[in-house]
Amino acid sequence: EPEVTQTPSHQVTQMGQEVILRCVPISNHLYFYWYRQILGQKVEFLVSFYNNEISEKSEIFDDQFSVERPDGSNFTLKIRSTKLEDSAMYFCASRAPGLAGGPREQYFGPGTRLTVT
């Protein structure tokens, strides 16, 4: 069964450093997302991406964050200058085009645990 993959599974970085989190969405999906989950808290939406541009973003997704689909398979989240409070699990998700019955479910990757020291 096709699945969303993410690398690395765990990333440790120092405050102020840039990190790039990588995702490979399911191949026939057209909508891509990043969410984050601070330890023990709920999953929060960061950004959605469709047709090579950002379609929605949350207040969390400030100028320090950017997303890119550099080729036909990868979808990346970059944090330019990491802060301690960026420590969280980052989930990538993708979904197929909608049906007559509306948008389909999102499928999530296993997550990348980012630790900022």
Next chain:
Amino acid sequence: AQKVTQAQTEISVVEKEDVTLDCVYETRDTTYYLFWYKQPPSGELVFLIRRNSFDEQNEISGRYSWNFQKSTSSFNFTITASQVVDSAVYFCALSDYNSGYSTLTFGKGTMLLVSP
């Protein structure tokens, strides 16, 4: 604005007991979609069900069942004859017109602990 409330932070049951996880949502839209996801200890988010606001039929899938009540804005999830492998955090989520039917607004999750 949309909101999802899962009032139960943690539930502990003994194997074979039935358990219901509550989910109450808020939205101003008449068309919306509700979801349940499971997050086992390994951390991934596993899709369980999607339901649109026009379909109020309850759904059963094996030991899982979902009760959608528009009148009370609830979308509760019942596990029958729980098993240890059901131990996980369960998230209810909402997608509506305000979010472009795209983003998911999650509740805080309910941690279910099933002991042998």
